[in-house]
Amino acid sequence: MPKSLRYAVLGAAPVAALLVPGGPATATVAASPDISVTNTKAHLDQFQSIATSNGGNRSTGRPGYRASADWVKAKLDAAGYTTTLQQFSTSAGTSYNVIAEWPHGDANHVVMAGSHLDSVSSGPGINDNGSGSAGVLEVALAYAAGGQTPKNRLRFGFWGAEELGLVGSKYYVNNLSAAERDKVELYLNFDMIASPNPGYFVYDDNPAGDGARDDLVAYFTGKGVQTEYIDVQGRSDHAAFRSLGIPTAGTFSGAEGIKSSSQATKWGGSAGQAFDPCYHRSCDTISNLDLTSLDRQIDAIGHMIWSYAQKDYGSTQPPAGDNLILNPGFESGAVNWTGTSGPITNNTGRPARTGTWKLWLQGNGRSTTENVGQSVAIPASAAAASLSFWIRIDTSETTGTTAYDTVKVQVVDGSTTTTLGTLSNLNKSTSYVQKTFDLTQYKGKTVTVKFVGQEDSSLQTSFVIDDTALTTS
Ligand code: PHE
Ligand code: ZN
Ligand code: ZN
Ligand code: CA
Numbered sequence: 001m002p003k004s005l006r007y008a009v010l011g012a013a014p015v016a017a018l019l020v021p022g023g024p025a026t027a028t029v030a031a032s033p034d035i036s037v038t039n040t041k042a043h044l045d046q047f048q049s050i051a052t053s054n055g056g057n058r059s060t061g062r063p064g065y066r067a068s069a070d071w072v073k074a075k076l077d078a079a080g081y082t083t084t085l086q087q088f089s090t091s092a093g094t095s096y097n098v099i100a101e102w103p104h105g106d107a108n109h110v111v112m113a114g115s116h117l118d119s120v121s122s123g124p125g126i127n128d129n130g131s132g133s134a135g136v137l138e139v140a141l142a143y144a145a146g147g148q149t150p151k152n153r154l155r156f157g158f159w160g161a162e163e164l165g166l167v168g169s170k171y172y173v174n175n176l177s178a179a180e181r182d183k184v185e186l187y188l189n190f191d192m193i194a195s196p197n198p199g200y201f202v203y204d205d206n207p208a209g210d211g212a213r214d215d216l217v218a219y220f221t222g223k224g225v226q227t228e229y230i231d232v233q234g235r236s237d238h239a240a241f242r243s244l245g246i247p248t249a250g251t252f253s254g255a256e257g258i259k260s261s262s263q264a265t266k267w268g269g270s271a272g273q274a275f276d277p278c279y280h281r282s283c284d285t286i287s288n289l290d291l292t293s294l295d296r297q298i299d300a301i302g303h304m305i306w307s308y309a310q311k312d313y314g315s316t317q318p319p320a321g322d323n324l325i326l327n328p329g330f331e332s333g334a335v336n337w338t339g340t341s342g343p344i345t346n347n348t349g350r351p352a353r354t355g356t357w358k359l360w361l362q363g364n365g366r367s368t369t370e371n372v373g374q375s376v377a378i379p380a381s382a383a384a385a386s387l388s389f390w391i392r393i394d395t396s397e398t399t400g401t402t403a404y405d406t407v408k409v410q411v412v413d414g415s416t417t418t419t420l421g422t423l424s425n426l427n428k429s430t431s432y433v434q435k436t437f438d439l440t441q442y443k444g445k446t447v448t449v450k451f452v453g454q455e456d457s458s459l460q461t462s463f464v465i466d467d468t469a470l471t472t473s
Helices: 037-052 063-078 126-145 167-174 178-183 207-222 238-242 261-267 291-309
Strands: 082-090 093-101 106-116 152-159 184-190 201-203 228-230 248-252 358-362 368-377 385-395 406-413 416-424 429-438 446-455 461-472
Touching: 037 063, 037 126, 037 291, 063 082, 063 093, 063 126, 063 152, 082 167, 093 167, 106 126, 106 167, 106 178, 106 291, 126 152, 126 184, 126 291, 152 167, 152 291, 167 238, 178 184, 184 207, 184 238, 184 291, 201 207, 207 248, 207 291, 238 248, 248 291, 358 368, 358 446, 385 406, 385 416, 416 429, 446 461
Parallel strands: 106 152, 106 184, 184 248, 201 228
Antiparallel strands: 082 093, 093 152, 201 248, 358 461, 368 446, 385 429, 385 461, 406 416, 406 446
């Protein structure tokens, strides 16, 4: 769905607001760590040794590329990422993208960073683009090591065949469904970040990416490093994302371009010489790096990932009438429900109302309690909200006036638990009946709706619940 057709977006706040000291507890962002230049340099040593043992390059269709991809993937796998080796073909043979996703955070809001992992065939490609790949890799590993659960979903892409015409990143984007594309909130690209005669360029080629561009500039300015904009156009892997309207940004320390004297004044290095004299040459080796540039750039990547991981992209509000309970008829088993394991069952001892699965609380004639619940966000925009479910109650208790065995319908709102209603052996009904409770007072809150069964020491009562719904109007 195009962003313009999304449900009303609530609570969108600029990242800067999340960084205000003493702001609300829900809006704190862990300061990004100092990304280790030692570790990043070690990844570059690895790329150099892969090239050295594979004919001096890491180029598409050659063994040095596949070895680079396998090595990066293994590092990310070991750190807990969900990784994919995405194969595609190019004019020069088979290539691969390595995609790594941190499997936490809201999958509806994906923040991506990427770099091309291939070199040209004439050299090992250590600055172009071992540098960007080592930096993105180290940031991904550092994020994982922090054991964090971001608000958003983080995804890292290591592209194949950039040097053959941005083939890998185009392939990736073209193979995303429309729904998946729409979830990508930002793509950050890092292609050449440790040029030996470095500049500090920030991509400026798409209005949608201006916010991220400004954040990068502000980050460098805060570190006393002046930046210049560069209109990268189609020269690197953000192009495929940009052409879909996805906000993109990135940094670049320069390639074949010549450093001017004013640039040498602000950045040091040699005026009148290329930012990277070994660009696309065999001398783009482990000696072809400026480690100060690398160090600053990887910290900038870390800063962007840490802050965009927590950016509030707003919540998508379901339209009135949608059932907000997931797996409402229990047909996926215990998926989306929490509590006592066991009562969500397809045991045929009691009939489901629909399908085969249901929530069968109690029924063993012993003193036990069981509970099953689900957390639900009730939109503030709702006029009214109600919880309904169908319940079948059979019992061996003799008819009378005593509620020996009970099921409570509860709402947990923070530390407050409210019982909406209690059903018992006195409500025996072997045909399913529907019960409805008003939840309007909980609009704008995330609450847990909960069923708590309790049985006394003898004579079973079975509370069988199916087809739950929490709907708003
Ligand atoms: N994409 C170019 C390459 O890999 C390098 C580059 C990056 C050029 C960013 C301009 C801007 O050769
Ligand atoms: Zn290149
Ligand atoms: Zn490159
Ligand atoms: Ca069912």
